[in-house]
Amino acid sequence: MADSSPLVRCGIDTVEIARMERLLCETAREDLLRIFSEEEFRDVGEGAGRVPSLAARFAAKEACLKLFPREAALGKIGLEDFAVARDGYGAPRIVPGQKVQELLDRYRLKTIVLSLTHDGTAASAVAVTEPAETPVPLVGKLFSHLLPIRRRVVLSNLRRVFGEKVPEQEILRLAQAFYGHVARSLFEFLRFPWLSAARRAALVRVDNIEAMLRAGGQGRGVLVLTGHFGNWELATVAGMANFPEYRGRFHILRKPVRPPWLDALVTGRFRRAGLGVLAKKGALEAILDRLAANEVVVVILDQHAGGRDGVEVEFFGHPASTFRSLATIALSTGAPVVPAASWREPDGHHVLRFEEALPVVECENPSEAILANTRAYNAAIERFVLRHPEQWFWMHRRWKTPR
Numbered sequence: 001m002a003d004s005s006p007l008v009r010c011g012i013d014t015v016e017i018a019r020m021e022r023l024l025c026e027t028a029r030e031d032l033l034r035i036f037s038e039e040e041f042r043d044v045g046e047g048a049g050r051v052p053s054l055a056a057r058f059a060a061k062e063a064c065l066k067l068f069p070r071e072a073a074l075g076k077i078g079l080e081d082f083a084v085a086r087d088g089y090g091a092p093r094i095v096p097g098q099k100v101q102e103l104l105d106r107y108r109l110k111t112i113v114l115s116l117t118h119d120g121t122a123a124s125a126v127a128v129t130e131p132a133e134t135p136v137p138l139v140g141k142l143f144s145h146l147l148p149i150r151r152r153v154v155l156s157n158l159r160r161v162f163g164e165k166v167p168e169q170e171i172l173r174l175a176q177a178f179y180g181h182v183a184r185s186l187f188e189f190l191r192f193p194w195l196s197a198a199r200r201a202a203l204v205r206v207d208n209i210e211a212m213l214r215a216g217g218q219g220r221g222v223l224v225l226t227g228h229f230g231n232w233e234l235a236t237v238a239g240m241a242n243f244p245e246y247r248g249r250f251h252i253l254r255k256p257v258r259p260p261w262l263d264a265l266v267t268g269r270f271r272r273a274g275l276g277v278l279a280k281k282g283a284l285e286a287i288l289d290r291l292a293a294n295e296v297v298v299v300i301l302d303q304h305a306g307g308r309d310g311v312e313v314e315f316f317g318h319p320a321s322t323f324r325s326l327a328t329i330a331l332s333t334g335a336p337v338v339p340a341a342s343w344r345e346p347d348g349h350h351v352l353r354f355e356e357a358l359p360v361v362e363c364e365n366p367s368e369a370i371l372a373n374t375r376a377y378n379a380a381i382e383r384f385v386l387r388h389p390e391q392w393f394w395m396h397r398r399w400k401t402p403r
Contacts, residue, residue: 007108007131007166011066013059014124020055035061035079043086055123056092056116057084063127064094064112068103077103084114092116094127105386108132108166134173134390135346140180147179154178154394161316161385177390184344185231192234192269201241203234204342207353209243212296215336215357221291223330225339225358227302227381228393230350233266235342236298237273239352247274249295253287255280284329291335298340299326302381302393304400313375316382320399327373331360337377341384343391355380 024032036054044053061079065072072078081097094112096104104111110132116125144151158171192200215222226232240247252275256263267277278286278297287297301323304310310321330337336357344350358376363369385392 007129007170009067009109009129011063011127012125013062013066014122015055015059015062016122017052017055017118018121020058020123021051024051024054037083039085040083052118052123056118056125059123059125060084060092060094060114060116060127063114063125064100067112067127067129068100071103084116102383102386104129104132105383105389106162106165108134108162108170134170134177136173136176137180137184139183140176140178143179143183144176149182150395151175153397157394157396157398158389160318160399162389174390175394178392178394181230181344181391185234188231188234192237197241200238202349204238204242204350204352206239206242207351208356209354211338211354211356212243212246215338216294216296218334218336219294220333221294221335222296222357223291223326223335223337224296224298224354225301225326225337225377225380226298226341227300227384228396229384230342230344230388230391232342233269235350235352236275237269238350239342240273240275242352244274246296248276250274250298251276251278251286251290251295252298252300253278253280253283254300284325287329288333291329291333299323301326301377302398303396304398311371311374313371313378315378315398316385318399320378322374322378324370324374326377327370330373331366331369337373339377339380339384341387343388 036057040054040057044050044057058079061082061084064082065077065079068077077099081100083095083097084092085095087093092114094114096112103109107129108131110130113128113130114125115128116123118124154175155171158174162171162174195203212222212224236252240250252270254277256279257266270277276290278290290297303323305321305323309323309325311324312319313322314320315322326337329335338357339355340353342350342352358373358380361369361372361376363372
């Protein structure tokens with residue numbers, strides 16, 4: 001099915017059981033592990049049904065590849081990126097690898113549903129995608145029509161990221177959901193001062209703090225890569241209560257916002273929560289001092305970088321001027337870069353999640369190293385955006401380079 005097709009896709013494949021038996025007999029174990037995982041081998045066992053079961057799983061992987069013909073033809077995904085497991089009722093399900101999960105998110109697909117069968121001679125599989133559902137609150141519909149702030153920018157950005165992959169109707173739903181997110185964030189911002197400390201802490205769950213601790217254990221400080229995800233100011237302030245050992249050791253690099261009274265309000269909340277604030281302009285020496293003290297500097301990297309501050313690297317397939325400072329500092333100091341993002345769950349609670357530190361991309365040429373690592377940072381931001389697209393700040397003019 002073509003990439004411009006609707007959100008529902010279907011792939012079908014059949015494998016001869018005798019062919020699978022020959023494959024198992026003639027192929028080395030390490031080569032088979034490029035097709036099946038150890039978990040899949042354990043799941044099928046060693047009994048008489050082993051070969052038919054593996055044949056059905058092989059057919060399932062081939063059927064899943066047919067869901068993404070362009071990416072499969074370009075070699076971007078392979079059989080190893082799909083694993084077949086069983087749910088609590090014994091029904092087969094697909095466990096997507098990271099590459100496939102990114103594709104599902106990019107095409108606004110929720111999951112892949114499987115149906116497997118086999119007889120004495122052949123095994124067959126049918127794979128069907130389920131579209132992701134974008135809930136649109138009433139306030140989102142009202143805001144998008146009555147107070148459509150930068151609506152043209154929002155829709156242009158959404159079309160740039162999703163336009164060739166999802167229907168226009170879904171683009172409009174994402175825009176409405178985004179305005180609903182903005183309205184809810186504004187309400188949370190106004191309500192926050194009236195909440196007790198215990199209630200604030202209960203609002204946010206911090207995931208995978210172990211990644212932060214491992215990065216901090218290297219003794220070179222930590223650079224946290226993030227962007228305008230979820231209600232990131234609320235999640236950051238409330239989330240600090242979940243790890244008091246870092247109180248006073250987190251520093252947010254930010255530009256002042258307008259009007260000044262709003263900037264003073266936000267800055268005051270950060271400082272009362274134990275977060276330091278570093279003015280972005282002329283902050284290099286302060287950043288290096290904080291890293292030398294093995295502290296944490298949070299860098300927001302999802303905005304357009306003007307003039308000499310930026311390097312042009314790909315962001316969602318389009319050139320975008322991105323701040324070079326994070327890569328420059330990381331390469332010169334050896335400080336690990338830990339991606340982080342926040343988002344709001346359907347029940348109203350927030351999640352602040354840290355990912356594992358990104359591997360450094362080594363290049364002989366320093367300029368190439370800055371470009372390569374900055375692209376890796378943009379890729380990390382892309383994954384966060386695709387995970388909860390309605391909760392990224394689409395109002396930014398992120399792409400100022402012509403298409």
